[in-house]
Amino acid sequence: MKNKRLATLALGTALLTTGAQAQEHTPNIKDALVIVNSGSLQTQGMAMVLASAMQAQGTSINILLCDKAGDLALQETQSAVLQPKGVTPEQLLAKLQQAGAKVDVCALYLPNSTHNKDQLRAGVGVAMPADIAQQMTNINTRVFNF
Template identity: 60%
Template structure:
């Protein structure tokens, strides 16, 4: 092959790469966000990203474990986070309004000393086999904070 043919082939291939990247589908149909951290900034960022995913058409579900389970309690009022002066639980409730399910880990209530009636409206207690099924679903991406 002549040198000019290699150059033409290389140029054609390099022009096709951006088209291939644009044509690939990076969308996620479902996202399961696991939040374990007691850090307000981490909790807040998990909810901010969940809302951003939801705004892009992804079905978002949230599982709160350990200290993050406190977000699910009616009595929890966290500090507002900059720059939008919102709390992680306000961001979580926005997710719920958009159709997200929010659950606490099955171990949270019995180990926190709280009863089910202490949970915010619309928050469930996760059932391990059902949660495992969500985590293993091929159309679900799992994110952990």
């Protein structure tokens, strides 16, 4: 019984040490590609909040808006306010852009909607699949999907 406790204690100590060492050596993420396709306002808002937090930590942010999330890129979109900050997903998106984030809609968004490029918010582009594929396969880029 005593040997079992010692073995468990030793294993726990080894795991804690390994976890602490891994944390110390984990590099910051240089670039992040945040792909948002959910139509849920809470999901869209949380994607923007997390992207903003990463941006504040020095990560370069690229946002790709697809499917229903592409509507955030439209000038006419006015979503409901989300609590606790009382902001909309598109306001959070604009704040990310002001801080340097690049925002694009998916290449399929406009051709499969009733909208055109002139209806996009200022600074929002249309993604080129080859460019997105390059980001997705870049070893320095983390891809997050919402």
